[in-house]
Amino acid sequence: MKMKLFKNPNRRRKLRISYTSPQFTRYYDLDLDDLNTLVKKLQNNERLTEFENERYGWYILTLMEIVLENNKFKTKPAAEKEEIRDYQYYDLLCGLTKFNFNKGSSIFSYGYRIGYTAALHYYKNKSKEEIRKEKLQEYIDDTYKEYLDEITTHKVSNINIDRG
Numbered sequence: 222m223k224m225k226l227f228k229n230p231n232r233r234r235k236l237r238i239s240y241t242s243p244q245f246t247r248y249y250d251l252d253l254d255d256l257n258t259l260v261k262k263l264q265n266n267e268r269l270t271e272f273e274n275e276r277y278g279w280y281i282l283t284l285m286e287i288v289l290e291n292n293k294f295k296t297k298p299a300a301e302k303e304e305i306r307d308y309q310y311y312d313l314l315c316g317l318t319k320f321n322f323n324k325g326s327s328i329f330s331y332g333y334r335i336g337y338t339a340a341l342h343y344y345k346n347k348s349k350e351e352i353r354k355e356k357l358q359e360y361i362d363d364t365y366k367e368y369l370d371e372i373t374t375h376k377v378s379n380i381n382i383d384r385g
Contacts, residue, residue, distance in 0.1 A: 234287065236329060240276060247279050248286065256280045256317075257328055263318045281317070284329075285309045288336035309339040 230246045238245050240252040259277045262269060269277060285306050289295065294305065316335040320328050 234283075240279075248282050251280055251283050251329065252276075253327075253329055257322070260317050260320060260328060261322070280332075281310065281313045284313055284332045284336050288333060288340060291337065291340075294340055305340045305343045308343040309336045312336070312339040 228246065230244070230249060235244070235250045237253055238250050240250075240255055244250075245252065255276060259269060259273055259280075262273070263277075288309065289297075289302055289305065294302065297305070312335050313332060317328065317332055320331045322328075325331050
């Protein structure tokens with residue numbers, strides 16, 4: 222998933238700025254009060270309006286980018302970050318609605334942890350996939366070698382040498 226482009230406001234991110242503020246930058250800033258309201262509506266099985274749904278998307282994408290600014294991820298190649306975003310998106314989209322407002326202190330911390338964990342799972346799964354590919358390649362190489370040995374041995378044993 223490629224990130225939506227935004228005009229860099231050349232300032233630190235604001236996490237408690239109203240989305241109606243002229244200084245609010247989509248995909249860069251967060252309106253945590255609005256995010257809390259949207260999550261509570263979703264938890265109560267209330268339908269979001271089209272604009273509320275759009276704002277919820279802004280906040281999800283913003284959380285994803287904040288996680289990718291972590292030192293573990295910020296120097297990774299763009300293509301890898303796109304794959305990480307794919308892992309994060311669904312987890313954040315569904316996971317935020319499980320936030321317990323009575324138990325948790327901050328939906329931002331909860332969302333950050335979801336995005337961070339999804340990014341770590343990306344690398345764990347990538348590592349497992351590389352190990353599977355190596356084992357498969359070893360198996361293919363061994364099988365091919367056995368096949369070549371078999372046909373070579375078979376051909377040599379069928380050749381009659383006439384020394385007469």
